[in-house]
Amino acid sequence: MAPDTRYPHPSPLPEGEGVCTAWARAELDSLVSRGLKRVLEPLDSPQGPLVRVGDETLVNFSSNDYLGLAASPSVRAAAAAALEGYGVGSGASRLVVGDSTVHQRLEARIASFERSEAALLFNSGYAANVGTLQALVGPEDAVFSDSLNHASLIDGCRLSRARVVVYPHSDVEALERALASTPARRRLVVTDTVFSMDGDHAPLREIVRVCRAHGAALLVDEAHATGVLGARGAGLCEELGLCDAVDVRMGTLSKSLGGLGAYICASRPVVELVLNRARPLVYSTALPAALCAAAEAAVDIVEHDEALRARLWRNIRRFSAGLRSLGFVAEPRSAIFPVIVGEPERAVAAARALRARGLLVKAIRPPTVPEGTSRLRFCLSAAHTEGHVDLALEGLRSLNL
Numbered sequence: 001m002a003p004d005t006r007y008p009h010p011s012p013l014p015e016g017e018g019v020c021t022a023w024a025r026a027e028l029d030s031l032v033s034r035g036l037k038r039v040l041e042p043l044d045s046p047q048g049p050l051v052r053v054g055d056e057t058l059v060n061f062s063s064n065d066y067l068g069l070a071a072s073p074s075v076r077a078a079a080a081a082a083l084e085g086y087g088v089g090s091g092a093s094r095l096v097v098g099d100s101t102v103h104q105r106l107e108a109r110i111a112s113f114e115r116s117e118a119a120l121l122f123n124s125g126y127a128a129n130v131g132t133l134q135a136l137v138g139p140e141d142a143v144f145s146d147s148l149n150h151a152s153l154i155d156g157c158r159l160s161r162a163r164v165v166v167y168p169h170s171d172v173e174a175l176e177r178a179l180a181s182t183p184a185r186r187r188l189v190v191t192d193t194v195f196s197m198d199g200d201h202a203p204l205r206e207i208v209r210v211c212r213a214h215g216a217a218l219l220v221d222e223a224h225a226t227g228v229l230g231a232r233g234a235g236l237c238e239e240l241g242l243c244d245a246v247d248v249r250m251g252t253l254s255k256s257l258g259g260l261g262a263y264i265c266a267s268r269p270v271v272e273l274v275l276n277r278a279r280p281l282v283y284s285t286a287l288p289a290a291l292c293a294a295a296e297a298a299v300d301i302v303e304h305d306e307a308l309r310a311r312l313w314r315n316i317r318r319f320s321a322g323l324r325s326l327g328f329v330a331e332p333r334s335a336i337f338p339v340i341v342g343e344p345e346r347a348v349a350a351a352r353a354l355r356a357r358g359l360l361v362k363a364i365r366p367p368t369v370p371e372g373t374s375r376l377r378f379c380l381s382a383a384h385t386e387g388h389v390d391l392a393l394e395g396l397r398s399l400n401l
């Protein structure tokens with residue numbers, strides 16, 4: 001066999017440098033040269049409209065805590081009580097001895113909130129998507145996935161080892177053509193309902209229609225819709241009256257619900273199958289009871305505090321109107337507003353300029369968004385005041401984008 005000339009015999013490493021360190025240094029240099037290196041920036045305060053970063057107090061426009069529940073007194077009190085009653089760690093996966101009555105109660109509460117036959121908890125939205133996809137479909141099956149779906153859905157598609165057909169963003173005709181031309185044992189369509197980097201909605205009614213017409217199942221990710229859309233905050237499915245028409249609805253406890261974890265809502269057989277098969281559930285320690293109790297308190301607030309959601313929507317409409325008066329396309333569809341600036345370095349510079357005006361808005365760059373669409377991603381919260389919203393608009397005006 002001819003030797004592989006792509007990989008010449010390794011040259012000796014520089015003095016004192018490990019092999020892996022040399023790999024990392026080369027990759028990091030490449031990220032820096034393309035303006036794509038990311039760094040951590042620790043807060044020294046709870047989530048909220050105002051956060052402490054170093055010795056600055058900044059108005060926070062990058063949090064997914066849309067209803068300001070991450071630091072809410074009643075949510076904290078529920079967590080603290082469960083912390084006292086059940087301790088910190090859950091000790092094992094739920095299928096071993098990590099399950100508790102607190103977990104069971106939260107699942108029942110979520111099922112009632114989502115008007116679903118059953119619900120199943122996961123430790124994160126990422127784990128929910130990866131675990132559910134891998135539990136429902138396999139190598140003989142096909143998954144149809146929107147091109148702008150969240151990375152956790154993309155990774156779930158890959159790990160399922162099903163055939164993956166990516167359809168252009170929200171293009172129902174392309175989806176229908178793909179369904180018509182891709183036979184498989186099982187076919188599953190997956191989509192975000194509110195897209196995480198653009199804030200737009202999936203054309204869910206039409207997607208439900210083509211799934212029915214082609215005998216495909218539908219899984220939707222409501223991460224950015226839970227707490228934001230629907231009369232009781234149960235998401236886009238609730239808003240469109242489609243809760244019963246969608247096979248699996250996934251929501252997170254980590255965004256509007258202010259905590260950590262996630263869930264799927266589905267029929268009892270689907271929940272039982274996923275509980276038996278989803279590797280992130282079977283092989284990972286259960287959520288702490290304190291987080292379950294916090295989520296239970298947060299669901300009560302989301303479902304019953306209509307004034308809170310109304311405050312979020314007042315801010316969304318105010319920001320949308322202000323953006324449009326600055327010449328941006330900015331429909332009020334969700335709490336997410338992208339301001340696309342193009343190249344990563346420009347987005348980072350824009351974020352830095354806003355930072356100098358007391359605004360914390362992170363630049364979002366590839367691979368999180370497509371090349372050439374680096375952006376400032378503004379997230380609004382019910383906890384922002386009109387003054388905070390106006391400060392963001394003033395900041396954007398000053399950028400002259």
Ligand SMILES: *Cc1c(COP(=O)(O)O)cnc(C)c1O
Nearest residue numbers: 124125126150152196223252254
């Ligand atoms: C945030 C997010 C997730 C992941 O949820 P985590 O609880 O943060 O792991 C999944 N899907 C979408 C669309 C998201 O925005």
